[in-house]
Amino acid sequence: MDTLNAGDAIITYNESESKMVFEGSMRLANMKEYDVVSSFLRKSIDDTDDPVVLDLRLLQFLNSSGITTLSLFILSCKKAGKPQIKVLGSESISWQQKSISNFKKLWNDVEIVI
């Protein structure tokens, strides 16, 4: 189980389930600060061909640089053609109601469960 502290948020990657769990409030200042998050995401899924779950249900807040980072990650997966991505969201968190469905516009193969 790998963990990354990203300001007020924690990202945990469970390799056995290919599941990335985001918790807290992710509000790093700019794209440069999000480089560690991008590297963590890429490194975690590097060797896997299995579908990856991005579990955002406990992520209370994500700023614009954060959504850009996740969107670019999805685009890079689309370009590589793998891995398949499933995003878990929560209806009770207002930013997720709108933004998560846009991941499917970026890559039609993304599965959204909200």
Place this chain on the structure above:
Amino acid sequence: MLSKDSQNTDTENDTTSWERERKGMEEEIHDLKILYETIAEHSSAIENELDDKNREVSALIQQLKKYLSPQLYKLIVGKPGNISLDYRREFLTIFFSDIMNFTEISDRTDPEVLSDILNEYLNDMAQIALAHGGTVDKFMGDAIMVFFGAPEHTDDKNHARDCCKMALEMQQKIRHIDHEWMQRGIPQGLKVRMGIHSGYCTVGNFGAENRMDYTIIGGNVNIASRLESLATPQSIFISSITRNLLTNDFIAEFDQMLQVKGIHYPVEVFRLLGHREDVHTVDNPYLVKHKDGFVLNEIEFDHKKTSSGEISRIKEALHNVLSIIDKSH
């Protein structure tokens, strides 16, 4: 020289390569467009949420305003000036008021009527207190506690003056409410006694971790409370300490000496009658005149307890009553 076929093949290859590159760029532009829309929509969602939260906070602050004095409100919403919530000893003027026979009134009055009239009364009194710069400490049922001098301290004399002016204005207002209560079926009407004292108190936040009150404690608070319970209906009893802070514009007469438990010296008690500038407040407390007549308030006379000043006001009220009746016929 290249053959025509070879030239055609190269051109076709170039075209295919260009076509592939164009398609790739189009896809990338498409992705960037969606990425841009995703970020824009996400930003809008956050901004809208921020706006909603701001509105919620503003509404909460407006609610909070109802429960706090302007000084305390300014302190909590972040415009502190020279105000502080730290524990400290401060010279304050303290006010207590209580409705006479309120238990009896509450037992005999319909709960809805009771809550209406009590809330109207408390609201009127709180408005007057706030207008004079008082910090409304708390409402205890029908009783009101107000203090002057914290969280914003200006001048001891000003605090005593403001507090006494507030009490006089309250009694004036109460005389009108008294009449209304009787008309609404409360035979006792509204009679309030008040006590005012000045002295050092400890001021700050007291209570449990999750339920704090900005309040004052100390022996001088007890003296103000004792003065209130000693006061006769519709009167304002003030200590000599408060009286000495007032200018001669205030009319007060000696009433009695008070021995308070735990205080070694007796407290001189004065009855505050009015302020020379304000003609209404020097009216006789027993007689409320209006354009069509008057209301004569309840008079309690005890030849052992009633002071000479009080007797002269009773006589004056009765004399004026007879005079008004005579003139109207």
